Each structure stands twice: as structure tokens, then as C-alpha cells.
Amino acid sequence: MTPELDPEPGFGAVLRMNLGAVLARARVRVVASWRETSWVIGETVFPFLTMAAFVLVYRGLKAPPMYEAFVVLGGAMIAYWNNVLWSMASQFFWEKEQGQLQLYLITPVSRMSILFGMALGGMAMTTSRAIAILAGGSLLFHVPIPLDRALPAFGLFLLTLAAVYALGMILSSLFLLWGREAWHTATLFQEPIYLASGFYFPVRELGPLAGSLAALLPITLGLDGIRQILYGKAAHGFVPLAWIPPIQVALLALFLYLAHRALATMERLGKQEGRLTLRGA
Amino acid sequence: MKRTFEVIRAASWLGWQVEANWADPFLFVVYSIAKPLSTTLILFFMVRVVAQGHATAESFLFLFVGNTFFLYVTEVLIGISWAVFRDREDFETLKYIYTAPIRLLPYLLGRAVTKVVTASIGVAVALLFGRFVLGLAIGGDAASWARLAGAVALGLVSVAWLGIALAGASLVVARHSMNLNEGLAGAFYLLCGAVFPLEVLPRWALPFSLALPFTYWLELIRRTLTGRPYAAPLRGESDAMLWGILALSTVGLAAVSLAWFSWCERKARADGLIDWKTNY
Numbered sequence: 001m002t003p004e005l006d007p008e009p010g011f012g013a014v015l016r017m018n019l020g021a022v023l024a025r026a027r028v029r030v031v032a033s034w035r036e037t038s039w040v041i042g043e044t045v046f047p048f049l050t051m052a053a054f055v056l057v058y059r060g061l062k063a064p065p066m067y068e069a070f071v072v073l074g075g076a077m078i079a080y081w082n083n084v085l086w087s088m089a090s091q092f093f094w095e096k097e098q099g100q101l102q103l104y105l106i107t108p109v110s111r112m113s114i115l116f117g118m119a120l121g122g123m124a125m126t127t128s129r130a131i132a133i134l135a136g137g138s139l140l141f142h143v144p145i146p147l148d149r150a151l152p153a154f155g156l157f158l159l160t161l162a163a164v165y166a167l168g169m170i171l172s173s174l175f176l177l178w179g180r181e182a183w184h185t186a187t188l189f190q191e192p193i194y195l196a197s198g199f200y201f202p203v204r205e206l207g208p209l210a211g212s213l214a215a216l217l218p219i220t221l222g223l224d225g226i227r228q229i230l231y232g233k234a235a236h237g238f239v240p241l242a243w244i245p246p247i248q249v250a251l252l253a254l255f256l257y258l259a260h261r262a263l264a265t266m267e268r269l270g271k272q273e274g275r276l277t278l279r280g281a
Numbered sequence: 282m283k284r285t286f287e288v289i290r291a292a293s294w295l296g297w298q299v300e301a302n303w304a305d306p307f308l309f310v311v312y313s314i315a316k317p318l319s320t321t322l323i324l325f326f327m328v329r330v331v332a333q334g335h336a337t338a339e340s341f342l343f344l345f346v347g348n349t350f351f352l353y354v355t356e357v358l359i360g361i362s363w364a365v366f367r368d369r370e371d372f373e374t375l376k377y378i379y380t381a382p383i384r385l386l387p388y389l390l391g392r393a394v395t396k397v398v399t400a401s402i403g404v405a406v407a408l409l410f411g412r413f414v415l416g417l418a419i420g421g422d423a424a425s426w427a428r429l430a431g432a433v434a435l436g437l438v439s440v441a442w443l444g445i446a447l448a449g450a451s452l453v454v455a456r457h458s459m460n461l462n463e464g465l466a467g468a469f470y471l472l473c474g475a476v477f478p479l480e481v482l483p484r485w486a487l488p489f490s491l492a493l494p495f496t497y498w499l500e501l502i503r504r505t506l507t508g509r510p511y512a513a514p515l516r517g518e519s520d521a522m523l524w525g526i527l528a529l530s531t532v533g534l535a536a537v538s539l540a541w542f543s544w545c546e547r548k549a550r551a552d553g554l555i556d557w558k559t560n561y
Contacts, residue, residue, distance in 0.1 A: 036457055038457060038460065039460065041461065041464070042458075042461055042463070043460065046461075046464025046467045046468065047467070049467045049468050049470070050471070053467075053470050053471040053476055053477065054476070056471070056477040056481050057344065057476050058327065058331065060340075060477035060481045061327070061340055062331075063331035064331075067330070067331060097371070184303065187312070187316070188311075188312055190316070191315065191320055191323075192319045194319065195319040195323050198326075200326075200327055201323070201326045201327045205326045205330050
């Protein structure tokens with residue numbers, strides 16, 4: 001007697017399964033972020049200290065308080081960039097090292113759903129850290145953050161996060177193949193991006209050419225726009241504010257498309273070269 | 282003693298292979314200098330954006346020197362404790378140190394030497410960049426350079442012993458507590474005034490700053506390279522006094538670190554933590 005095969009699941013079933021994967025992956029990240037006390041301290045207090053050092057640079061230079069606010073906003077955005085780098089882009093590398101990557105690959109859900117869940121969980125986890133940095137900066141250093149313009153700034157912030165995490169999805173496809181060099185590559189994307197994105201100073205200071213290249217990164221554009229919304233001309237904006245939301249939408253669409261293609265390509269390459277289960281390489 | 286030096290030499294060579302053999306030399310050099318050059322340029326642009334105010338080239342010079350030499354603190358502190366986690370959990374080789382006729386302490390000091398070397402590449406490139414690209418007035422006569430070498434060496438001994446203390450802590454904590462060690466480097470970056478004058482620290486934080494050997498170390502290096510004092514709370518102290526404080530605090534730190542490391546190592550062995558795996 002021939003065993004009866006399950007029929008091909010319909011669109012609704014596939015959608016439900018992928019949404020389930022998104023929620024499950026996001027939940028792991030949110031729960032884990034509060035379970036380990038040393039992480040909570042390490043990801044709030046210590047980044048705050050580094051941010052505080054840069055606030056004091058401006059204070060030492062007797063700069064207007066607004067520059068200190070630039071640093072506080074940049075410090076909050078750094079939390080997201082680091083989350084994208086270490087918990088999104090390099091996540092598949094960690095999974096490979098721990099022998100769990102194959103478990104992702106045998107599930108019948110899209111890799112994009114897993115990454116989307118990671119992104120949602122990562123945003124939720126990092127938001128608590130970013131709020132701590134913003135609140136600490138406001139209360140301890142009395143930096144001016146005009147709350148009456150917070151709503152449009154928040155809208156642009158959400159758009160920026162979407163594009164930044166989509167970029168993280170592309171990077172994660174690269175890290176799928178990389179071995180030990182993934183660690184070093186992630187490190188390379190830290191301080192140089194802090195510089196290029198103008199986390200601590202207006203990106204216009206980089207000049208038109210370097211600034212334009214840096215503006216290809218959604219986090220650069222987003223931070224530039226948020227500062228312009230909050231501080232107007234005093235923010236030394238680089239890209240005209242009206243251009244930023246459509247550019248971010250275009251980057252988001254482009255990055256999602258590229259991530260989808262890159263994930264499929266890298267997974268195929270990884271299988272062909274037998275590198276998906278290679279540890280310590 | 283000869284045996285100890287052999288262990289340090291072998292461990293530093295091993296550390297070099299772990300650090301550098303993942304890439305070709307050019308890529309490795311790019312990797313090594315990316316961080317110091319980026320932070321240098323961040324500070325450069327921060328100073329330039331407020332240049333119309335009070336900031337001057339001299340302001341930047343002091344920030345530059347402090348930030349550049351602080352790289353040693355970050356690299357060595359984080360590097361030694363990270364070596365413990367990597368050897369224990371990723372390479373699973375820490376337990377084999379105990380089956381070899383060597384002791385863990387000189388082995389870790391050897392790994393610290395590697396981090397000093399890699400940090401030195403970054404520091405040297407940053408100094409050259411500052412001197413020849415940014416046009417900073419760094420330099421002096423042969424005696425100044427000799428004093429600088431002495432000050433850096435003494436400071437590095439202090440940093441290495443603090444690194445050993447953190448490595449001891451790493452032996453008894455799980456891998457995911459690593460960010461506490463990284464955070465400690467961040468705390469020192471703030472408290473020792475690496476990138477700002479100490480007088481802008483909140484008043485309550487100043488005693489903590491003055492309790493750190495790195496505060497005196499950076500002031501000594503700044504004075505040696507620029508010929509002028511920087512931190513207002515230390516202006517009354519002579520160079521000789523700074524040398525004395527740095528030397529004494531290094532000796533004190535070495536004694537405390539040695540005791541702490543021995544205790545941690547005993548505890549790790551007693552509790553069966555030498556082959557602990559926490560990277561689940």
C-alpha cells in the first residue's frame with residue numbers, strides 16, 4: 001500500500017507558517033534580551049559611558065549644547081547598528097559555530113521570515129537600550145531634545161530602522177558563508193561606520209563626495225534627517241529633508257530584493273562548497 | 282626564568298597566528314588600523330565642526346594623543362580576557378595548557394604581548410597619520426622619544442596586569458559576561474579623560490578618575506609629546522610625581538592582580554570550569 005503524501009500546502013498555510021516563524025524568532029530574541037542580567041547592563045550602561053565620553057568631548061571644546069544632543073542621538077542609533085552587525089548580520093555565523101544553522105535550513109520556512117523575526121526581536125530588544133541612552137543623556141547631560149517635533153522624527157526613525165535591518169539581511173547572507181573572518185569583518189563595520197554615518201558629528205562635515213557615499217547607508221540618511229527634523233538648520237543637514245523618506249523607501253525595497261537574492265545564492269554556494277556546517281573555519 | 286620567557290614567546294607567537302592568519306598581511310593591516318584611524322577622524326571632525334568656537338589645533342592634539350594611546354588599554358584588556366573565552370570554548374584548548382609543563386599566567390602574558398604588538402601597529406599608523414596627514418605637531422628630541430618609550434612601557438605593564446585580573450575573572454564567569462569586560466574598557470575611556478580634559482568630568486567622578494593609573498599615564502604621554510600639561514587637576518603635579526604615581530600604582534596593581542588571578546584560577550579548577558562551555 002502506497003503511503004498517502006501530504007498535499008502541497010496552500011498560500012494561507014504557508015503564510016501562517018512563515019508568520020509563526022517570524023513571531024517565534026522574534027520572541028526568542030525578546031525573552032533572551034532580558035534573561036541575562038550582564039547583557040542588560042553591558043548593552044545599556046557601558047555604551048552609555050562611551051557616548052558620555054563623546055558628549056564630554058564637545059563640553060571640553062565648549063561647543064553649543066546642541067552638539068551634545070547630536071552625540072546622544074548618535075549613541076542611540078549606534079545601539080541599533082551594533083545590533084544589526086552582531087545579532088543580525090553575524091547571527092548565521094554564530095549559529096553555524098554552534099551547529100544550529102542546519103536546523104534553520106531544514107525548516108520549511110523562508111530564510112527571510114527567520115531574519116525578519118530576528119529583526120523585529122532585535123529592534124524591540126535594542127529599543128530598550130536606546131531609550132536608556134536617550135533618557136540618560138537627557139537627564140544627566142541636560143541635552144536639548146525638542147519633544148514637540150518627536151512624532152515626525154519617530155516616523156523617519158521607523159523607516160530608517162526598516163531599511164537598516166534590511167541591509168542587515170543582506171549582510172547576514174554574506175556571513176552565511178564566511179568563517180572566522182566574519183568576526184573581523186563585523187569589527188571593521190563598527191568604527192568606520194561610526195565615522196561615515198556621522199554618529200557624533202553632522203555628516204556634512206565629511207564633504208560632498210564622502211558624504212554622498214556615506215548617505216548610501218540608510219542609518220546615515222536617517223540620522224541626518226532626524227537631526228534636521230529636531231534642530232532645523234542648526235543640524236547642518238546634508239541631504240534635503242524632503243528627499244530622505246523617499247530615498248529610504250527606495251533603499252528598503254532595494255535591500256529587501258537584494259537580501260532575498262543574496263540569501264538564495266549564498267545558501268546554494270554554501271551547499272555546493274560544503275561550508276554551511278563548517279565550524280571554526 | 283628562561284622557561285617563563287620561552288612560554289611567553291611561544292604564547293605570543295600562537296596569539297599572533299590566531300589574530301592574523303585569517304587574512305593576508307595587507308587585509309590584516311587594514312583591519313588593525315581601521316579602528317584607530319576612524320576614531321581619530323571622528324575626533325578630528327568633532328573638533329572641526331566647532332572650530333569656529335573655542336576649539337583649536339592644540340585642543341585636537343591632546344584628544345588625538347589620548348585617544349591614540351588608549352588603544353593599548355582597549356586591545357590588551359579585552360584581548361586577554363577574550364583569549365580565555367576563545368581557548369576555553371571555541372578552540373577547547375585551555376584544558377591542554379594544564380596538561381603541558383607550563384603555567385597559565387606566563388601563557389596569558391604571552392597572549393598579551395600579541396595584543397600589544399597588534400595595538401602598536403594601530404598606534405604607530407595613527408601617529409604617522411596625525412603627524413603627516415593632519416599636520417599635528419607631534420615629536421621632540423631623542424630624549425623625549427626615550428621618555429615616551431619608557432612611559433608607554435610602564436603603562437603597558439600596568440595595562441597587562443589589569444588584563445590578567447580580567448582574565449582571572451573570565452576563568453570563573455560564562456562567556457556571555459564578556460561584554461562586562463568590554464564595558465570596563467569603556468568606563469576607563471570615560472574616567473581617565475582619554476578624549477577630554479578631566480575638569481569637564483562631573484565632580485563626583487573625579488576621585489574615580491584620579492584612582493586610575495591610566496589617568497596619570499595619558500597625562501605623562503601628553504606632556505612628553507607636547508611639552509605641556511593638559512588635565513587641570515594634575516597641573517600641580519610634576520612629571521617626576523606622575524612617574525612615581527604610575528610606578529607605584531603599577532606595582533600595587535600587579536600585586537592585587539596576581540592575588541586575584543591565583544584565587545580565580547584555583548576556583549576555576551576546583552569548580553571544574555577549565556573546560557566549561559557556555560556558548561550554547
